[in-house]
Amino acid sequence: MKWGSIMEYVDLGNNIVVSKICIGGMSFGEASKEFHEWTLNQEETTKMIKEAFSLGINFIDTANCYANGTSEKYIGNALKELNIPWEKVVIASKVYFNEGKLSRKAILREVENTLKNLQTTYLDIYYIHKFDYDTPIEEVMTTLDELVKLKKVRAIGASAMYEYQFRNMQVIAKKLNLTKFSVMQNHYNLLYREDERELIPICKQYNVALVPYSPLAGGHLTHLEWNSDSLRSETDKNLKSKYDNEKENDLLIINRVHDLVIKYNVSMAQISLAWLFKKGVSSAIVGGTKIKHIKDAIESLNVKLTDNDVKYLEELYKHKPISGARPQGLWYSNE
Numbered sequence: 001m002k003w004g005s006i007m008e009y010v011d012l013g014n015n016i017v018v019s020k021i022c023i024g025g026m027s028f029g030e031a032s033k034e035f036h037e038w039t040l041n042q043e044e045t046t047k048m049i050k051e052a053f054s055l056g057i058n059f060i061d062t063a064n065c066y067a068n069g070t071s072e073k074y075i076g077n078a079l080k081e082l083n084i085p086w087e088k089v090v091i092a093s094k095v096y097f098n099e100g101k102l103s104r105k106a107i108l109r110e111v112e113n114t115l116k117n118l119q120t121t122y123l124d125i126y127y128i129h130k131f132d133y134d135t136p137i138e139e140v141m142t143t144l145d146e147l148v149k150l151k152k153v154r155a156i157g158a159s160a161m162y163e164y165q166f167r168n169m170q171v172i173a174k175k176l177n178l179t180k181f182s183v184m185q186n187h188y189n190l191l192y193r194e195d196e197r198e199l200i201p202i203c204k205q206y207n208v209a210l211v212p213y214s215p216l217a218g219g220h221l222t223h224l225e226w227n228s229d230s231l232r233s234e235t236d237k238n239l240k241s242k243y244d245n246e247k248e249n250d251l252l253i254i255n256r257v258h259d260l261v262i263k264y265n266v267s268m269a270q271i272s273l274a275w276l277f278k279k280g281v282s283s284a285i286v287g288g289t290k291i292k293h294i295k296d297a298i299e300s301l302n303v304k305l306t307d308n309d310v311k312y313l314e315e316l317y318k319h320k321p322i323s324g325a326r327p328q329g330l331w332y333s334n335e
Contacts, residue, residue: 007056008301010282012209013182014155016124018090020277021297022059022211023052024287028074029067039067040289046078051291053082055298059090061185061211061285063129064114065097072117079119086120092183092211093118094159096129103135104143111152125183127157130326131165137172145178157183157211160324163198170206181208187324188212188281190221190257190272190313191243191250194322209282216286217243217250221272222293224258226251242323252316260313266303269293273300275313 008020028045031037040048049060062071072093079089093114100106115121126147132140147153158166158181166184173180184203186195189212203210216222226247243250260271276284277300286297305313 006301007298009058010209012125012155012211012282013207016090016155018059018283019057020283020301021057021294022061022283022285023049023057023294024213024285025060025062025071025075026066027287027289028062029069029071032068035067038289039071040074042074042077044289045074046081048289048291048294049075049078049084050082052294053084053089055294057294057298058088059092059283061092061213063094063097063127064110064117065094065129069113069117072114076118076120090124091118091120092125092127092157092185093123094127094129096132101130101134102128102132102140102143104139107140107143107147111147115152122152122154124154125157126153126155127159127183127185129159131161133328137169138176141169141173141176141178145173148179155179155182157181157185159185159213160187160326161199162322162325163195163202165325166199167202180206183209183211183282185211185213185285187214188276189215189217190253190275190317191217191246192320192323193314193317194320204280210280211283211285212276212281213285214242215276215281215284216269216272220250221254221257222267222269224254224268226254246318246320249316249318253313256313256316260305260309263309264303266299267296269296270300270303271305271313273297274303274305275310277301278305278310 009017010020011017027040029039031039060075062075064072095107095110096102098106098110144156156179170180186199188195220243257268257271261268273284286294288294
């Protein structure tokens, strides 16, 4: 079987058909201590996108803040160098970590910067990266709707917010006859399942596709040991703050993942991603810096877990403090 022939695709709405494995653009861009030290340079980014595209992956996720904007630039340069037609890929980016956050002025400015960086005239999906407490919801949704009407954006999405915030934004969009969110990029994996309580049910109610970030918990779900010898494991302070406080119990869950590795003779990453797809996720954002990680992720589509497998993986979970959604008064988080 050739690589890429097992890829599966899903329609996120608006005829936006994406591969069930999405490449995370946080891995691309100019490395720095201010952002991340483990990102891929331009040559490595181009090679990764080339390999991913050849394997059937057509979905790339990035943000205006990733690697201080160089992630978008590297992706745009790569697509141009590889001569990949824009209609053959689905590109998503985000807005919030910028001057003005989600004000009308900021969104209109930042979308133009993003389009310039990516060397295109439109985006497939434009997410709001966080909820903006300082800008009225009506202003945010009206501006996003304008971008859709101007055909600068095909669909809009939300990321990392509380359920009541997401619901209020959808309600206001419906009331004002504006474009509603069709995609949610939330924090979701076997070690972090808080959104199962409220956010995921409301997404299902609104028929909003789930495209979670950190599906492998920053690599913790890919090996038995808590830490690895990777540069990310050693230097990513945000990764440590997300997971290290619950290390003891999470290691028990990781051991259960390994039990199913033995049962199915596959990798830990494949079990962890197969669980997400069993839970109804449309596409998972995999931020691997090595092509072998991407190939491994694709193989997860062949793994079919039973209901008993799911119960076995889930039953040791203990609730955690909310991660991702931004409490009022906290402006910045490296996510």
